[in-house]
Amino acid sequence: MTASAAPTLDLRAARRQLLLDTAGIAVSAVGFGFVFGLAARGAGYSPIEAAAMSVFAFAGAAQFAAVGYVAAGLPWLPIVVLTFFLNARHLLYSASLAPRLREVPLARRALMAHVLTDEAFALAATHFHRVGRVDVPGYWIGAVLGVFIPWNLATLAGVLLGGAIVDPSAFGLDLVFPAAMAGLAVGLATGRREVVAAGAGAGIGVVLSVLLGPSVGIVAGGLIGPAIGMVMPDPGTHVWPESDLTGLPVDLDAAVDDVAHLGEDGL
């Protein structure tokens, strides 16, 4: 993902392409934001609470996870701990973009960071690569028009319209949350280590949930599973993981590589 290797496009043409990419992401964000709104409604969130989640936390998997915890009446501490670990991968995205944003004023960078998601990273990295340099308006197009606005509007629609559904379980809507979690886990299981970590996390989660309760079991599965995955040899092949807001592919490997090679390629 180095600028020097980029086949550069005219800025106007690159932004047109960015808008097309952004539209596809936005459609997906609307679908998932709506599902989140429905799930939040089912867990007893008020519209203000659901909207606050999407505006402030703004992280799909963590928001879905919180829905399950809140519905089960569990303490906030496990939710906050899991949120931290679930969203720690943003460190890689931020580190990948940071060298390109050195000239952007600090306050603006601070705002840019809040809307940094899997999709925003994917769109910005691809766009910067196309134009061969940083294009801050391009970042806002992807991050805000493509994700933040659609995700938040769809969340509100889901939580408001969800009230019209009298018996959500009759439509299988109670399944949305665990199925989304399973699907997202599969999307992130991009190699042998990830698969082992996921399997171990699931097994440990279930056993300890039965013995000690879900608040302990889920956190233990999420924290011990990776340690088990780390002992597996790495075959060196990965496919792209999926975003936690839209399920679309995001090149996390490229972000990791970028971080690993910072300083070597003049970024």
Place this chain on the structure above:
Amino acid sequence: MSTELVLLALLMAAVTYPSRALPMLAPGIERLPPRMLLYLRLVGPAVLASIAATETLVRADETGAYHVVLGVEIIGVVLCAAIVAWRRNLFLGLVAGVGVVAALRAVGVG
């Protein structure tokens, strides 16, 4: 209208924002040991699988004790996961999983 969970949203934001912002605001801080980066990378699938399995399989009885319960929900969750693995499309997986469980419940299964 309840606003209690707004505080939870702010707490979640407080633990998420540093990961998003620190490398942008203080370049170089992200240079964690490779083993730590690998661990962080594996947390996502492990946490999500732990949540999915527990939410699908573990239920509390009237006394508050937890048990493994095999219900019709497993079919929907496994179907969703299989479609994601096959088609790389989470939304399609959700629609299929939810639809199958709704259909089974409509005919009195589960």
